[in-house]
Amino acid sequence: MRSIFVAVIFVLLMSSAVFAMDFDVKVPDGPLDSDSSILIEMRGEIRKGDAKQLRNILADFDHLTLKSMSFTLESPGGNLLEGVALGRVISARQEVTKASVGSQSNPTAICASACVFVYLGADFRHLRDGSRIGVHQFNDPDTSLGGAEAISLTQEISAELLSYIRDQGADPALFERMGRTDIEGIDWVPADILREWRVVTDDILKEVxxxxxxxxKLSLTLKQLSVNGENGISFSCLRDMIFSLAFFSKPDLIDIGSFQLLIDGTAHEISDFRVAKQKEQFTPIGFFVPMHLAGAVADAQSLGARITTPDGDTFFSFEQKIVDEKPLDLVKGCIPAFRNTTSKPTPEDVWQPMTSLPKVDFVGADLTKKGVRGVTFEECQELCTQYVECKAVSYIISKKWCWPKSLPQRKRHSSDVVSATKN
Structure with a gap:
């Protein structure tokens, strides 16, 4: 990396020179192209003129198509409106922008007061463990005003700040929290609240x-826009079952090895899924939610999906928070076992076991030409419950080979087979 250090000098009306914010621009060695990213380290107090200086620095890269611009921040604050102006300079960039408070070399950085508005200008915002973000009331920028003029100016600034916070996708609750702490103090807002308010976004830009x-019947579609592109998952009712379609921003995969449904951070293997024809940039994967997972989906706090390569080393995943109880309404309206209930049924309420018949093999009446390989006996039964046409199964134990049946007809004895019929 080569470094360009820019010290911005601001001359006060009192004619004494002081240093304003420092900008340290780091660019990778070699030519810059669409895969290149640059880093701007921003340190020090925010003073009038900093936004113009940053705009001039970034203008040197306007003729290039860069992958992203990253900004690290270490600042106690300063001029509030200049902080907003700096944030708008960052927000106006065509590249993907990322901001971080704290870095590997400075893991305990702070970003307070006006610095927070610089930070909000980026698309993706990170907070390193050990670093802090703080807020407080803003003061009157023009102490010469009084009475109605001062009130009017304060209202204009408040409206500007609220509009900016909303434009950057953050919760206006941030502004309310600013008003609770006197100008002389700093309220260091906990990281979990900052994430809840979408001040800290991590790698997620937007969720819908x-x-x-x-x-x-009620259906639900979750869409998440992140650094990995747009991913999503939908849930709808089909034949008294929950059918789901997950879609991933087209990953560069030769083959998909396995697929999991993510519920509250836990991965549940889905053995029976279908990869639909890739459309535009998306890889769609369809599946029925297994009956024993329907209750978990109904009560989920977050839902998502994950795919892996055959070697299991590479995965693409996403998971999105659920902010209401609509999944419960969706499941209750679709699956008979959920109807007329006031709470989420247990898995036993939903999952109706089939009657097992050890050492029994049903001959003929196969619903598939090749059966279903590589599943457990429980998964074999579960697969049968998903289809009204399936009345029974025969399962070859040694080969983990499931044969769904349309009719439990002719029986024969086989020590390596276990069968089951629907109750």
């Missing part, structure tokens, strides 16, 4: 939940 009515 869409509910719709399809043939009288």
């Amino acid at each position: 939940s869409i509910y719709s009515n399809v043939n009288g």
Whole structure:
């Protein structure tokens, strides 16, 4: 990396020179192209003129198409409106922008007061463990005003700050918290609250939940825009089952090895899934939610999906928070076992076991030409419950080979087979 150090000098009206914010620009060695990223380290107090200086620095890269611009921040604050102006300079960039408070070399950095508005200018915002973000009340920038003029100016600044916070996708609760702490103090906001308010976004730019009515049944679509592109998952009712379609920003995979449904951070293996024809940049994967997981989906705090390569080393995943109880309404409206209940049924309420018949093999009446390989006996039964046409199964134990049946007809004895019929 080569470094460009820019010290911005601001001359006060009192004619004494002081140093304003420092900008240390780091660019990778070699030519810059669409895979290149640059880093700007920003340190010190924010003073009037800093936004213009940053704009001039970034203008040197306007003729290039860069992958991203990253900004690390270490500042106690300073001029509030200049902080907003700096944030708008960052927000106006065409590249993906990332901001971080704290770095490997400075893990206990702070970003307080006006610095927070610089930080909000980036698309993706990170807070390193040990670093802090703090807020407090803003003061009157023009102490010569009084009465109605001062009130009017304060209202204008408040409106500007609220508009900016909303424009950057953060919760206006941040502004309310600013008003609780006197100008002389700093309220160091806990990281979990900053994430809840979308001040700290980590790698997620935007999340959307869409509910719709399809043939009288509720459906849910979750969409997440992150550094990994747009990913999502939908849930709808089909034949008294929850059908789901997950879609991933087209990963550069030769083959998909396994697929998991993510519920509250736990990965659940889905053995029966179908990869649909790739459309545009997306890889769609369809599956029925297994009956024993329907209750967990209904009560989920977060839902998502994950795919891996055959070697199991590489995975692409996403998971999105659920902010209401609509999944419970969706499941209750779809699966008979959930209807007329006031709370989430247990897995036993939903999962109706089939009657097992050890050493029994049903001959003929196969629903598939090749059966289903590589599943457990429990998964074999579960697969049968998903289809009204399936009345029984025969399972070859040594080969983990499931044969769904349309009719439990002719029986024969086999020590390596266990069968089951629907109750």
